[in-house]
Amino acid sequence: MFERVAIVGLGLVGGSIASALRRQGCHVLGIDRDRSAVGVASDRGLIDRGSTALEELPPNIQAVILAVPVLSILQLLEKVDALAPPGALLIDTGSVKAPVVEVMVRLPGARRAVGGHPIAGKAESGAGAADPALFRRRPFVIVPSDQTDSAAMDAARLLIGLLDAIPEVMDAATHDRVLARTSHLPQMVASALALSLDPGDERVAGPGLQDMTRLAGSDVKVWRDIFLANRQNVLAAADVFIGQLEHLVRVVGDGEAERIESAMEQGRTASALLREVGS
Amino acid sequence: MFERVAIVGLGLVGGSIASALRRQGCHVLGIDRDRSAVGVASDRGLIDRGSTALEELPPNIQAVILAVPVLSILQLLEKVDALAPPGALLIDTGSVKAPVVEVMVRLPGARRAVGGHPIAGKAESGAGAADPALFRRRPFVIVPSDQTDSAAMDAARLLIGLLDAIPEVMDAATHDRVLARTSHLPQMVASALALSLDPGDERVAGPGLQDMTRLAGSDVKVWRDIFLANRQNVLAAADVFIGQLEHLVRVVGDGEAERIESAMEQGRTASALLREVGS
Numbered sequence: 001m002f003e004r005v006a007i008v009g010l011g012l013v014g015g016s017i018a019s020a021l022r023r024q025g026c027h028v029l030g031i032d033r034d035r036s037a038v039g040v041a042s043d044r045g046l047i048d049r050g051s052t053a054l055e056e057l058p059p060n061i062q063a064v065i066l067a068v069p070v071l072s073i074l075q076l077l078e079k080v081d082a083l084a085p086p087g088a089l090l091i092d093t094g095s096v097k098a099p100v101v102e103v104m105v106r107l108p109g110a111r112r113a114v115g116g117h118p119i120a121g122k123a124e125s126g127a128g129a130a131d132p133a134l135f136r137r138r139p140f141v142i143v144p145s146d147q148t149d150s151a152a153m154d155a156a157r158l159l160i161g162l163l164d165a166i167p168e169v170m171d172a173a174t175h176d177r178v179l180a181r182t183s184h185l186p187q188m189v190a191s192a193l194a195l196s197l198d199p200g201d202e203r204v205a206g207p208g209l210q211d212m213t214r215l216a217g218s219d220v221k222v223w224r225d226i227f228l229a230n231r232q233n234v235l236a237a238a239d240v241f242i243g244q245l246e247h248l249v250r251v252v253g254d255g256e257a258e259r260i261e262s263a264m265e266q267g268r269t270a271s272a273l274l275r276e277v278g279s
Numbered sequence: 280m281f282e283r284v285a286i287v288g289l290g291l292v293g294g295s296i297a298s299a300l301r302r303q304g305c306h307v308l309g310i311d312r313d314r315s316a317v318g319v320a321s322d323r324g325l326i327d328r329g330s331t332a333l334e335e336l337p338p339n340i341q342a343v344i345l346a347v348p349v350l351s352i353l354q355l356l357e358k359v360d361a362l363a364p365p366g367a368l369l370i371d372t373g374s375v376k377a378p379v380v381e382v383m384v385r386l387p388g389a390r391r392a393v394g395g396h397p398i399a400g401k402a403e404s405g406a407g408a409a410d411p412a413l414f415r416r417r418p419f420v421i422v423p424s425d426q427t428d429s430a431a432m433d434a435a436r437l438l439i440g441l442l443d444a445i446p447e448v449m450d451a452a453t454h455d456r457v458l459a460r461t462s463h464l465p466q467m468v469a470s471a472l473a474l475s476l477d478p479g480d481e482r483v484a485g486p487g488l489q490d491m492t493r494l495a496g497s498d499v500k501v502w503r504d505i506f507l508a509n510r511q512n513v514l515a516a517a518d519v520f521i522g523q524l525e526h527l528v529r530v531v532g533d534g535e536a537e538r539i540e541s542a543m544e545q546g547r548t549a550s551a552l553l554r555e556v557g558s
Contacts, residue, residue: 017440062303119485123554139483153463168482175483182480186491188531189468190523191546194553196516201461203447204418206455209553211490212465216543216550224540227531237475238528242521245471249517250508252467261503265333273481274473274488276401 002026002159005063007052008080010037010046011219013093013118015130017163019046023132024162030060040127044206052196054083063089063159065116069225070094074103081109089155091116095222097143098228099170105145109112114156115143115172118165138240140165141173180233184226185241188234190215226277281305281438284342285459287333289325289361290325290498292372292397293346294409296442298325302411305443306338319406336362344395344440345371348504356495360388368434374458374501375508376451377424378487385425393435394422394451396458397444404498405435411442419444459512463505464520469494 005021007014010032018028018041030047031054032038038050054076057064059247064084066073073094084090090113096098097115104113120138122129145155153169160167170178193209194216227234251263284300289311297307297320300372309326310333311317317329333355336343339530343363345352354374369392373379376394383392399417400406419439423432449457472488473495502551506513530542 001305009412102431105504119483121485121487138485141483178477178480178483181476182488185301185475186472186488188522188527189472190487190550191543192520192527193468194546195523196464196520196550197549197553199455203459204398204401204420204457205461205553206417208400208469208494209465210460211493212469213550213553214490215487217544217554218547220540220543220547223543224536227539228534228536231531231534234526235532238524239477241471242528243526244474245287245468245517245521248467248471249514249521252510253514255507255510257507260506261499264499264502267473267495268497268499270473270476271469271492273478274492275482275496 002162003060004029004058004061005065005067006031006057006061006138007047007067008076009066009068010041010127010223011067012125012127012129012134013120014065015041015046015127016134017067017093017131018136019130019132020163022046022048024227026162028112029056029058030058030112037127043084044130045129046127046130052081054097057083059085061088061183063091063155065159066090066092069222070096070100071225073100077103077107077113078196079181080114081107084109087112089114089159091159093118095183095226097141097175099159099229101143101145101172105147110147111149112152114152115145115147115264116156117143117175118163118275120165121218123217135163135165139168141170141175143166143175152269171266175188176230179219179239180230184230184234185237187218195244209266222263240250281441281482282343282539283308283335283337284344285310285340286326286344286346287311288300288347288351289320289353289406290346290501291400291404291406291408291413291429293344294325294406295411296344296346296372297414298409298467299411299414299442301325301327305441307371308335308337310335313366316406320409323406323409324407325406333358336363339462340367342368342370342434344438345369347517349373349375349379349508352379356382356386356392360386360392363388366391367483368393368431368438370435370438372397372460374505376420376454378508380424383521384426389424389426390428391431392424393427393431394424396454396557397442398462400459400497402493402496404501414444417444418447420447420454422449422454449467455509455512458487459509459516461517461537463509464516466497466502467517468520506508527543
């Protein structure tokens with residue numbers, strides 16, 4: 001059990017983790033350089049204590065969770081490692097893992113550092129949208145570096161258990177390739193789809209279109225960092241997707257009923273796997 | 280008020296209309312050439328009476344609603360017009376309107392024929408998924424032909440009111456261009472996205488990916504007909520979308536943080552309009 005944890009970054013993910021841990025009885029210190037985020041988190045009772053200064057990390061915390069955009073994680077890791085007491089778990093929640101783990105492996109506290117990525121979210125952002133149930137029954141990927149020790153892995157699993165999430169151990173390269181397909185590409189597609197509409201089209205927007213463009217409303221800075229940090233994998237995934245779409249376009253253009261039906265059937269089969277996973 | 284209506288086609292849309300009208304006190308005759316669809320609709324109480332034969336259209340019905348895939352609508356219109364009593368409203372629910380209205384305008388009963396398209400749906404299909412609330416507060420497009428008279432327009436509005444939907448009058452060409460962007464393209468994109476995944480990716484599927492691929496599970500025959508009937512508009516919409524996506528791919532490839540952020544911000548603004556419409 002964690003008695004005292006610190007969460008750096010009080011956005012949707014940080015705020016939701018704070019809230020879930022607090023409900024489990026942990027004492028949660030919330031740190032965000034944005035005073036108003038700290039205010040929202042305090043007002044909503046997501047944290048026990050708030051601060052805008054990393055330097056206030058107390059010596060008795062057992063875990064520090066970095067829940068800021070990916071490039072900020074890279075910038076903060078060294079400082080947080082220096083400030084956090086020895087033996088405290090150091091874990092992040094960034095959506096790209098190779099660059100994070102590359103920094104973690106070189107830290108003085110490399111053994112207690114673990115890459116993390118909760119696969120959960122919603123279109124709204126910020127501590128105001130935080131939800132302690134955000135991670136419930138959702139995968140939470142753990143990405144150890146070559147230096148991560150078993151005590152840190154155990155602590156990460158304990159943390160994930162407190163969120164009621166499902167631990168899923170992966171190496172960084174696999175994580176970043178898979179997430180490019182399952183998350184980063186869909187984000188880009190949602191934005192491109194929103195940008196393909198004409199003014200007035202919203203008059204006849206159905207629930208399908210709303211589903212297909214919801215992601216386009218996500219936090220712009222979070223996604224800027226993800227695209228920068230996972231650029232090559234995202235471009236490769238986009239390439240595969242454009243190829244698949246161009247195939248469908250050709251099939252529709254040829255106007256042969258059976259081939260259209262069979263292409264749609266393949267898409268249906270591929271999507272059925274995802275629906276079995278549940279939401 | 281309609282006292283007696285007939286619905287041809289007991290899938291998700293036909294079954295849902297049947298159920299909504301029945302709750303409003305209409306006597307609903309459900310016709311489907313598939314005996315099992317009639318059975319499901321009867322068992323679920325969506326209809327008052329079922330039949331597999333169009334010829335059983337009784338002389339006292341006030342409206343016939345054609346809720347079959349688009350190409351079947353085109354094939355059935357003449358026969359239904361011949362069988363339905365004079366004065367009864369003849370309306371369809373197809374997702375493509377130009378070819379439907381082209382047939383309607385040449386019918387002997389052209390004056391009582393109106394194109395219709397309820398903008399609602401869900402991933403599940405069939406009468407088993409029917410829901411009387413499917414159309415509530417959703418747009419229902421009405422597309423008159425040059426021959427449609429005002430009595431038929433009034434009857435269509437009355438019907439839409441009984442479904443608690445919102446009538447939206449459009450010409451067929453506009454409807455088909457707009458729907459290519461708001462519905463037919465998203466369907467194709469969802470299928471292409473599902474087809475871009477690798478086996479095992481579903482292990483880390485988040486709610487965003489599930490939203491983005493849900494449409495790929497839709498009825499294959501319904502969509503085959505839509506793509507065939509609205510081919511040119513769908514191809515044009517796909518062209519615009521691929522252009523937008525390739526622009527995002529270039530921006531991400533160039534790796535300039537500010538341009539990525541501004542491109543995402545534009546997508547966010549475009550999607551905000553849709554979210555304001557509500558779901």
